[in-house]
Amino acid sequence: MKYATIIFVLSLFAVSCQKQATIDTFHAIDPKNMDTSISPGTNFYLYANGNWMKNNPIPDEYSRWGAFNVLAEENNDRLKSVIEEAAKMTNAQKFSPEQQIGDFYKSGMDSTKLNKLGIEPIKPILDKIASIKNTKDLQDVIAYLHTYEIFPVFAIYSNADEKNSQMVITQLYQGGLGLGNKDYYTLQDARSKELREKYVQFIENMFNLTNNEIDGNTASSKNIMDIESKIANMSMTLLEQRDPNKIYNKMTIEDLQKLTPNFDWKSYFTQIGLSNPGDINVGQPEFFKGFNKLLKEVPIENWKEYLKWNVINSMADYLSDDFVNQNFDFYGKTFAGKVKNLPRWKRVLETINSNIGEALGQIYVKKYFKPEAKAKILELIENMRAAFSNRMTNLDWMSEPTKAKAKEKLAAMNVKVGYPDKWRDYSKLDITPDNFVQNVLNANKYNFDYTISKIGKPVDKTEWGMTPQTVNAYYNPNRNEIVFPAAILQYPFFSTESDDAVNYGGIGAVICHEMTHGFDDQGRQYTKDGNLQDWWTPEDAQKFKEKTQVLIAQFNNYTELDSLHINGALTLGENIADLGGLTIAYDGLQRALKKHPAPAKIDGLTPDQRFCLSWAQVWRQNIRDEELRKRLHDDVHSPADARVNCAIPNLDAFYSAFGIKEGDKMYRPKDQRAKIW
Numbered sequence: 269m270k271y272a273t274i275i276f277v278l279s280l281f282a283v284s285c286q287k288q289a290t291i292d293t294f295h296a297i298d299p300k301n302m303d304t305s306i307s308p309g310t311n312f313y314l315y316a317n318g319n320w321m322k323n324n325p326i327p328d329e330y331s332r333w334g335a336f337n338v339l340a341e342e343n344n345d346r347l348k349s350v351i352e353e354a355a356k357m358t359n360a361q362k363f364s365p366e367q368q369i370g371d372f373y374k375s376g377m378d379s380t381k382l383n384k385l386g387i388e389p390i391k392p393i394l395d396k397i398a399s400i401k402n403t404k405d406l407q408d409v410i411a412y413l414h415t416y417e418i419f420p421v422f423a424i425y426s427n428a429d430e431k432n433s434q435m436v437i438t439q440l441y442q443g444g445l446g447l448g449n450k451d452y453y454t455l456q457d458a459r460s461k462e463l464r465e466k467y468v469q470f471i472e473n474m475f476n477l478t479n480n481e482i483d484g485n486t487a488s489s490k491n492i493m494d495i496e497s498k499i500a501n502m503s504m505t506l507l508e509q510r511d512p513n514k515i516y517n518k519m520t521i522e523d524l525q526k527l528t529p530n531f532d533w534k535s536y537f538t539q540i541g542l543s544n545p546g547d548i549n550v551g552q553p554e555f556f557k558g559f560n561k562l563l564k565e566v567p568i569e570n571w572k573e574y575l576k577w578n579v580i581n582s583m584a585d586y587l588s589d590d591f592v593n594q595n596f597d598f599y600g601k602t603f604a605g606k607v608k609n610l611p612r613w614k615r616v617l618e619t620i621n622s623n624i625g626e627a628l629g630q631i632y633v634k635k636y637f638k639p640e641a642k643a644k645i646l647e648l649i650e651n652m653r654a655a656f657s658n659r660m661t662n663l664d665w666m667s668e669p670t671k672a673k674a675k676e677k678l679a680a681m682n683v684k685v686g687y688p689d690k691w692r693d694y695s696k697l698d699i700t701p702d703n704f705v706q707n708v709l710n711a712n713k714y715n716f717d718y719t720i721s722k723i724g725k726p727v728d729k730t731e732w733g734m735t736p737q738t739v740n741a742y743y744n745p746n747r748n749e750i751v752f753p754a755a756i757l758q759y760p761f762f763s764t765e766s767d768d769a770v771n772y773g774g775i776g777a778v779i780c781h782e783m784t785h786g787f788d789d790q791g792r793q794y795t796k797d798g799n800l801q802d803w804w805t806p807e808d809a810q811k812f813k814e815k816t817q818v819l820i821a822q823f824n825n826y827t828e829l830d831s832l833h834i835n836g837a838l839t840l841g842e843n844i845a846d847l848g849g850l851t852i853a854y855d856g857l858q859r860a861l862k863k864h865p866a867p868a869k870i871d872g873l874t875p876d877q878r879f880c881l882s883w884a885q886v887w888r889q890n891i892r893d894e895e896l897r898k899r900l901h902d903d904v905h906s907p908a909d910a911r912v913n914c915a916i917p918n919l920d921a922f923y924s925a926f927g928i929k930e931g932d933k934m935y936r937p938k939d940q941r942a943k944i945w
């Protein structure tokens with residue numbers, strides 16, 4: 269399974285800092301990045317980041333540009349040197365990580381060969397689809413495509429049983445949409461309509477590149493859009509999927525067969541190499557009922573077009589430049605507002621990262637991870653855990669029994685920092701220096717088989733859901749664990765040179781953000797052992813819901829682009845985590861400052877000011893309108909400016925630190941501030 273494609277974890281931000289100049293004195297909060305012509309009470313985000321934003325326009329290849337991207341960019345250079353070194357080795361042993369990443373890279377960089385081949389590398393798969401004659405063949409090919417992680421209609425993977433979190437079970441989930449999200453097929457605003465029209469044109473353009481393998485006519489692109497629209501109509505929205513009980517529907521294969529009599533599940537499972545699927549969680553039963561109807565309704569010829577489209581759309585990035593460019597034209601330019609595609613080496617690096625990320629990661633950490641950072645972070649985490657526990661004790665709205673359970677859960681929360689103790693084994697994965705597309709397919713198959721092999725076995729708790737080279741962090745509710753990959757343990761999140769206030773406002777708040785996910789509107793529904801099971805008294809649960817309403821309203825009322833608002837309900841979990849992140853880390857800082865003598869001002873700024881500015885600078889970014897629009901639909905995280913300007917007025921210390929008064933734009937009356945944890 270590719271990282272983070274399906275596995276349900278709550279990350280710090282959805283995918284994807286300025287490096288301080290080495291000759292200058294180190295400023296953990298650099299005054300040059302601030303715009304002091306703007307008052308902190310008017311727009312704190314711009315006050316903290318205004319000059320950085322002016323001086324760091326979005327590069328053509330990106331749709332947003334911020335602290336995360338700058339760190340990832342620096343990381344890319346390191347990863348490139350790791351890969352290039354491996355590619356140069358003449359004595360790398362077959363099946364070693366060095367051989368695999370080196371050869372994968374070589375195969376992807378050979379543009380001359382790829383351009384000569386055109387559609388050729390995926391022709392055998394397209395031929396298979398062309399030979400479909402009846403429903404039985406159709407089902408067989410769907411199964412076949414799934415084993416290469418090409419997922420028309422629905423997806424299959426493995427994950428913990430939500431109510432028996434020690435065991436891995438089969439998971440079926442809705443899917444099959446080229447635009448990703450149901451909303452784009454159903455919304456009636458001008459932008460959504462335009463996207464749909466351009467998507468149909470894009471399908472036709474892609475088919476026209478296939479050298480008559482597929483007839484690029486308007487009818488077939490319309491047929492495909494028609495199937496996807498029907499799939500969208502039977503899909504759950506992103507918001508509906510936030511309710512873990514709604515997407516937990518465990519059944520046997522017999523139940524599943526009754527739900528969808530037109531699809532032969534026994535044959536399907538056998539063909540994907542899972543002769544005994546055991547308990548099956550069906551994420552969206554209504555969706556699968558709809559699929560059952562579609563199987564009969566849609567003519568076989570149309571299904572074949574739809575399957576071909578799934579293959580081409582999944583594989584376009586690994587084919588010749590004409591496919592890559594057409595793909596970028598839609599997903600990069602039209603959808604996300606980018607101007608230029610990434611250079612080839614970065615695209616190949618991304619492919620290696622998503623396919624055999626831990627093979628690259630294990631060489632990366634040997635070279636670049638500083639073990640002393642790990643000890644520091646572990647110490648910080650324990651300080652935060654103590655601060656959080658103390659806040660739980662003092663909560664005025666929660667009863668003692670629920671408090672006791674909450675504290676038990678917090679105490680049991682597992683912590684992972686840096687990189688896995690045990691690496692993924694790729695020792696049977698065949699990667700060659702001269703066949704990029706086959707390498708991707710081999711890796712997809714390898715990862716699919718790996719996912720399926722876990723079904724029916726106990727959960728392997730040593731596994732990670734992100735590679736160590738990812739600039740991000742996550743909480744996994746089924747394991748009750750927080751995870752911080754090596755790559756996020758860097759400035760501006762964390763530095764041994766930064767003062768406590770800056771580290772607590774950066775990585776400290778990130779740590780508390782992840783801890784709070786265990787107690788947000790979703791996470792609170794899981795026990796300390798990661799089971800979906802209610803441990804709250806009804807009164808406390810009711811009070812919690814009331815408290816979250818305040819946060820929902822705050823974010824609903826925060827305008828982003830034109831008349832577009834943030835969806836407060838969709839982003840609730842992340843906004844709760846940010847609120848917890850800020851308030852708990854602030855308490856943690858007060859504890860740290862008590863232990864050490866209170867430091868003098870640095871660059872004229874008090875510790876409280878530096879704490880708030882540190883949080884703001886972590887979120888500094890520029891973003892294109894298209895990307896912002898897209899994220900307001902697709903992203904469960906609020907946009908970066910709101911994570912500062914809408915979140916920080918809930919922190920009482922913000923007002924005293926910057927002298928914010930009634931009448932200031934950032935001022936929020938005390939009784940309207942959100943207080944949860």
Ligand SMILES: [Zn+2]
Pocket residue numbers: 278279280281781785842845
């Ligand atoms: Zn989060």
